[in-house]
Amino acid sequence: MTSDPAPVRILIHGASGRMGQALLRLAAERDDVVVVAAVQRSQPAQRVVDGVPHFAASELPGAPEFDVAIDFSLPEGFDPVLALCEQRGAALVSGTTGLEPEQREALDAAAQKIPLLWAANFSLGVAILGELVERAAAALPGWDCDIVESHHVHKKDAPSGTALALGACAEHGGASPRYASLRAGDIVGEHLVQFATQGERIELVHRATNRDIFARGALHAASRLPGRAPGRYRLRDLLS
Numbered sequence: 001m002t003s004d005p006a007p008v009r010i011l012i013h014g015a016s017g018r019m020g021q022a023l024l025r026l027a028a029e030r031d032d033v034v035v036v037a038a039v040q041r042s043q044p045a046q047r048v049v050d051g052v053p054h055f056a057a058s059e060l061p062g063a064p065e066f067d068v069a070i071d072f073s074l075p076e077g078f079d080p081v082l083a084l085c086e087q088r089g090a091a092l093v094s095g096t097t098g099l100e101p102e103q104r105e106a107l108d109a110a111a112q113k114i115p116l117l118w119a120a121n122f123s124l125g126v127a128i129l130g131e132l133v134e135r136a137a138a139a140l141p142g143w144d145c146d147i148v149e150s151h152h153v154h155k156k157d158a159p160s161g162t163a164l165a166l167g168a169c170a171e172h173g174g175a176s177p178r179y180a181s182l183r184a185g186d187i188v189g190e191h192l193v194q195f196a197t198q199g200e201r202i203e204l205v206h207r208a209t210n211r212d213i214f215a216r217g218a219l220h221a222a223s224r225l226p227g228r229a230p231g232r233y234r235l236r237d238l239l240s
């Protein structure tokens with residue numbers, strides 16, 4: 001008789017946020033992961049919630065052992081969680097957007113020591129959209145390429161990390177994308193990539209209506225990353 005492997009121990013960084021709350025709720029529904037620490041910037045109102053110990057960011061160095069951290073916080077909270085993963089030899093899954101160039105370089109350096117995945121968007125639909133954008137850009141030389149992204153009023157960075165990632169796909173195909181950002185209401189996330197020339201245009205659109213898609217993708221990645229060789233992984237590496 002074989003027993004199931006031990007659940008992957010997860011630290012959630014940014015636990016009180018919109019994404020953090022979705023991660024906590026969806027992790028509780030899975031058998032293959034267990035949340036051993038939930039970390040937020042401010043002091044938590046309750047020390048233990050539904051069996052999960054909660055910590056303030058200032059208490060991060062004393063967090064219990066974990067296999068992988070999932071980080072959906074803000075750029076100012078990113079450096080300490082990356083450093084902790086390196087110190088502990090733990091994996092990192094991060095979706096925090098608006099990182100500074102030095103923070104991106106720090107990710108590359110950390111990948112010499114730990115397995116990690118940073119993605120601007122954890123949805124399968126956006127991964128496919130990126131492929132379509134690159135193909136369209138390559139097939140339509142000389143067409144104008146514009147990316148319009150819309151998000152809720154609380155989102156701090158603009159253009160969104162996803163818009164920039166789609167722009168990189170367009171550039172791979174030979175286009176020179178321009179960006180526009182809208183902040184309105186409670187929009188979870190919409191990305192329109194438009195190719196236009198005289199007399200015609202093509203619009204490729206992705207609409208996220210529920211942030212659970214991002215949380216599911218991050219949990220899936222987190223369940224598969226620990227134990228892998230150090231390096232930077234892509235979402236699609238962990239899907240197969």
Ligand SMILES: NC(=O)c1ccc[n+]([C@@H]2O[C@H](COP(=O)([O-])OP(=O)(O)OC[C@H]3O[C@@H](n4cnc5c(N)ncnc54)[C@H](OP(=O)(O)O)[C@@H]3O)[C@@H](O)[C@H]2O)c1
Pocket residue numbers: 013014015016017018019020039040041042043057072073074075076077078094095096097098119120121122123211214
């Ligand atoms: N890659 C993707 O698929 C994807 C999808 C959605 C969102 N995102 C990104 O994920 C991030 C979080 O989004 P959200 O909507 O959940 O934001 P949010 O609701 O504002 O939550 C931010 C969280 O980060 C914590 N935090 C802020 N500063 C911190 C610090 N210095 N140290 C530690 N924790 C800190 C906050 O704690 P307090 O509550 O104590 O302030 C809160 O728990 C953003 O960068 C967003 O763009 C990425």
